[in-house]
């Protein structure tokens with residue numbers, strides 16, 4: 748199996764982090780992986796807010812449900828949709844999903860753990876993030892060095908998922 752396929756299979760959602768800071772170049776590499784995602788008409792409608800100050804992490808941690816994860820993650824990346832850049836709600840969301848998966852895989856490949864936190868259109872969170880009027884929160888991605896090794900969450904066999912015609 749090549750390293751891309753192995754990373755896809757071995758990546759797990761990590762929800763418990765060591766307190767060690769993340770090297771800034773690793774955060775940049777993760778953001779860059781997001782930037783290279785495919786998007787409909789190459790509109791690249793994603794915008795990123797990198798939450799790394801203790802003050803903002805605590806503020807976010809107070810209102811999102813999995814507060815310990817956000818508080819303990821040295822970095823949380825909020826992914827916002829720039830509605831002025833997008834052109835079709837479904838396709839914009841698909842592109843942003845690809846962007847998020849790129850970032851999860853990049854984090855994994857750098858020895859980091861990450862968890863996608865489904866969080867959409869929450870004005871309170873958007874306020875903390877300083878989102879602009881034309882930006883909508885799509886998800887948070889908590890990132891840090893893993894302090895857990897979660898078991899594999901099984902996937903359905905291909906035979907259940909695929910029809911060939």
Ligand SMILES: Cc1cc2nc3c(=O)[nH]c(=O)nc-3n(C[C@H](O)[C@H](O)[C@H](O)COP(=O)(O)O)c2cc1C
Pocket residue numbers: 758759760761762813862863864865866897900
């Ligand atoms: C759209 C989406 C929303 C998710 N939201 C959350 C969430 O709010 N909290 C959480 O702990 N995990 C969340 N996850 C992570 C999933 O629970 C996880 O990917 C799934 O259980 C499979 O586990 P694995 O990533 O370790 O393979 C989300 C994943 C996706 C794709």
